[in-house]
Amino acid sequence: MSAELRLDNIVAGYGARAVLHGVSLDVAPGSSLVVVGPNGSGKSTLMRVVTGLIRPQSGRVLWDGRDITAIDAPGRARLGLGYVPQEANVFRNLSVLDNLKLGHEFIASGGAKALRQRLDAVLALFPEIVPKLNVAAGLLSGGQRQMVAMGAALMPSPRLLALDEPSAGLSPLNASRLFEVVQRVAQTGVTLFMIEQNTRLGLAAADQGLVLVAGQVKARAPSQELLANGQLQSLYLGAH
Ligand SMILES: Nc1ncnc2c1ncn2[C@@H]1O[C@H](COP(=O)(O)OP(=O)(O)OP(=O)(O)O)[C@@H](O)[C@H]1O
Incomplete structure (x- = not known):
């Protein structure tokens, strides 16, 4: 290939x-x-x-x-080509959910339905962060923050x-x-x-x-x- x-x-x-x-x-x-x-x-x-x-x-x-x-x-x-930088890879003052939404809106097109579908797919990959959706990303542990950063980068389906x-x-x-x-x-x-x-x-x-x-x-x-x-x-x- x-x-x-x-x-x-x-x-x-x-x-x-x-x-x-x-x-x-x-x-x-x-x-x-x-x-x-x-x-x-x-x-x-x-x-x-x-x-x-x-x-x-x-x-x-x-x-x-x-x-x-x-x-x-x-x-x-x-x-x-999605990218997860090492540092400053989430918006710390925004909730986990808003970080994921922004990851989508920066790049992907499509309406609310497309966003919902991507959210479901990404959250299925990272069940650990589902209980934290409304928590500010800056308050998560380092590992959980990495998952949010990866999730946000995956939202536009790179x-x-x-x-x-x-x-x-x-x-x-x-x-x-x-x-x-x-x-x-x-x-x-x-x-x-x-x-x-x-x-x-x-x-x-x-x-x-x-x-x-x-x-x-x-x-x-x-x-x-x-x-x-x-x-x-x-x-x-x-x-x-
Ligand atoms: N922004 C920069 N401006 C100038 N030189 C830089 C810059 N970033 C890295 N370098 C130099 O480039 C060389 C390689 O650095 P690089 O950070 O790519 O290596 P690395 O393998 O990622 O190292 P580490 O594992 O320590 O992060 C080093 O000599 C470093 O000083």
């Missing part, structure tokens, strides 16, 4: 400085890819290239074979969801619970592209893994293979 998302020889960074030195990858429709690697290896920079927050110095971003390198972040969202360090700031227990939720999302058929600091949890939740070191792809394989590769773990991925 053709790739939903493809990065072709991306060189990117800040000012004249390159942080990514020729990164290529692809994510097949309905599959999940997690990018892991040491601090400073360029994971966040790669996420910014995928979501359109920075323009690469060279290389191409392809979406369904179409060159979207020059399309900005809002334009990519309209094409079906084809791909990009998750920026979903376990950031969560306790180990809450992080593993959150990755169970991520797998639930993956089972709906949405394509997932994630970056993650917690190597083991991230790899365990995705089909494919990519190890990024100093802005270059060191390995790309089924996640289970990477998890079983002790040498890779000890050389590049630390104790996580």
Whole structure:
């Protein structure tokens, strides 16, 4: 099957400085890819290239074979590329319900019926937040807030969801619970592209893994293979 998302020889960074030195990858429709690697290896920079927050110095971003390198972040969202940033990913003063509605209204069209249908679908995925619908999102736990952020991003039915360090700031227990939720999302058929600091949890939740070191792809394989590769773990991925 053709790739939903493809990065072709991306060189990117800040000012004249390159942080990514020729990164290529692809994510097949309905599959999940997690990018892991040491601090400073360029994971966040790669996420910014995928979501359109920075323009690469060279290389191409392809979406369904179409060159979207020059399309900005809002334009990519309209094409079906959903994004959950690591921070400030909910409106803390708004209720959970209003966060979900806004997620829909930013991008999707259709009337009240379409909104209701999406709400039902999203809430079925995140039953944990149903009792909290009228609570301000800022009052939820970190894990629950991540679910609201994912739910809002899923409201317009994106084809791909990009998750920026979903376990950031969560306790180990809450992080593993959150990755169970991520797998639930993956089972709906949405394509997932994630970056993650917690190597083991991230790899365990995705089909494919990519190890990024100093802005270059060191390995790309089924996640289970990477998890079983002790040498890779000890050389590049630390104790996580
Ligand atoms: N906005 C920025 N402006 C300038 N340099 C930046 C910026 N963001 C990141 N960098 C630099 O780019 C390099 C890669 O950083 P990046 O955040 O992409 O790595 P990372 O793998 O996500 O790291 P971490 O796991 O610590 O979040 C680092 O040297 C960092 O200092």
